[in-house]
Amino acid sequence: MPVLNRIASYAGEMKGWRHHLHMNPELEFDCHETAAFIVARLREIGVDEIHEGIATSGIVALIDGQRPGPVIGLRADMDALPVEEQTGAEHASQRPGKMHACGHDGHVTMLLGAAKYLAETRNFAGRVALIFQPAEEEGGGGEVMVKEGVMDRFGISRVFGIHNAPNLPLGHFQTTLGPLMASVDTAYVKVTGKGGHGATPHDCTDPVVAIVAMVQAIQTIVPRNVYALDEAVISVTMIHTGSASNIIPEDGTFAATIRAFRPDVRDLLKKRFFEIVEGTAAAFGVRAEIDYDWGYPATINVAQEAQFAADVAREVSGAEAVNEYANREMGSEDFSYMLEARPGAYLFLGIGPGAGLHHPAYDFNDEAAPYGASFFARLVERAQPL
Template sequence: MPILNRAAELQAEVSEWRHYLHENPELLYDVEDTAAFVAQKLKSFGVDEIVTGIGRTGVVGIIHGRTKEGRTIGLRSDMDALPMVEETGKPWSSKVSGKMHACGHDGHMAMLLGAAKYLAETRNFDGSVALIFQPAEEGGAGALAMVEDGLMARFGVDEVYGMHNMPGIPLGSFAIRKGGIMAAPDKFSIIVKGRGGHAAQPHKTIDPIAIGAQIVTNLQLIASRNTDPIRSVVVSVTRFQAGSSHNIIPNEALIAGTARTLDEQVRDMTEARIIQVAEGIALANGAEVEAVYERYCPVTVNHAEETEHAIRVARDVVGDKNVDPDVDPSMAGEDFSYMLNERPGAFIFLGNGDSAGLHNASYDFNDEAIAYGISYWVKLAEARLGS
């Protein structure tokens, strides 16, 4: 069955909402105007309950079906933008200097609002749909904040589902997989403390740059020599800062980067090895080191049964050949993982077509994807709540 006729009819209106949200981006938890826009739209649709301030600035709307009795399905969208200068040249480009929706959260909100309007009109299900609009996905752990604020228990959520647009996946297509679909995006920093001096007399120094270079090289062995080849890890050094002049060996060097894993055991090993490598090489060269490993959100793990439900619904929307049920996982992170740790559910990718990549100043969400996203949300809610 193709996309819902009503979803196609809503596309122009929902695109206007998306453009407004794109023009007015807000960051992390400071999404008060965005949340107010979402709440106002939900109220205009006749959503039964609207609660603001969940996880500081999150919004939850509840739509009851033919009866309140029964299960509750949670559908989640993120709301925050990124601290970037937009370069799309679109008529709806950001009006806020240094902020833009470069990850498509404007599209995610618009699609979930479109689904909310449809579901509030039809109510072709039993039980309830919880519409979850989350702040601070971009590094602020807004999903965790909403969970810790009682999201699941307060609204009786039994299952929870998320969706994210993905450049490179064809328009009108979905992609998903069971198990780990997005990585745990951790970060690390290493300060090498040596002894500075004149560059002409390196023998009188403990050179933190030379020692740091050894650390950087050996960190790459974590992937190639410490990890099972059929399991995934990425260790990327993204900062190496030291020195102030061509003739001075400095006292310290800073190394920093990110580690991405799809398995908690590999994650534990990676953390331990980064610290061991830094401390061991520093010790061998007479230096001291401060190594810090910071964990962010967990691996985003799709539950098997709920992933099967999602696959069936996606195929109902776009056909079998346009659904990849075993897509390669992404080494990017997603804090929806916190919600999946609390309730069974699944996270799916929606094709954005041949667009610029996420977090790129030239990126823009594809309005032509809106009807597919609305149809997926509606059909998922109706399928899981026994329409």
């Protein structure tokens, strides 16, 4: 079965929703105008309940089926990124320094499209909980919504989400039957020595050479401490120090992103990071201050739910367009908190060729919206049949 005909019939309306959202991006938890637009559409659609102000600007809307049954959660993130848009599109961002560079405007549109269909047909038992979440990019809105009790409050028994994937063929789905995306932690290190003239380093305690030694040693953690088949990444992404070629600075800083799938590997990476930075600081006679930000956990699908979701995706896009054995990815996603709270799965939906996620030239492909909306709608009908 291809894209649902009813959903295909209002693809133009979905495109209009998406363009409005794209033109009016908001960041982190400050998604109040986005939420107001979503609520207005939900009221037009005719959902049964709308609950606002969750995690500041998040929404949970409920649609009742034709008879009692469980509650299935469907999630879409709705925040944008602090990026200056370079698409040149007529619907480009009207807010300088902000844009939907990750396609969350498309995610919202797909969930609204599914909501419109489900509210019209109600060809399912139980209830659907539509979760519109702020602050995925920064702030962990998924964790906040879980901590504010959305799973228990609305009786959600399992939860699903999708993310668009540029350069995966249009309408293709992929996922894994287990760990899909990595945890992410961030380390900020400040190294303080004693500055002075570059001509007299013996009178100084140079933080630059200490930082260089730390960064080199940190690169040995994964290949020399982590089992080769347990994927992990540590990337030092920033080093800042110095002001002139003839001055040894007083201090310097560097930062690293640290990613893994297994909790024990994640703990090991942190332990070795501290040991290397603190040990190197002692060896070079400098002081090191580490701010270690424990971030999103790994996104781990429940195998049975991921297989079920893949089977539903085949009904929408065809057998050859779905791969549930795709490679896991080192990116991260705060849908992980929802999967820690309830069984479920997360999938990627191809939107065809184009600029990658978080790129200033990225734009969601409106042709992908009917696929995502059909997947969500059919997922409900299959999960909770009459």
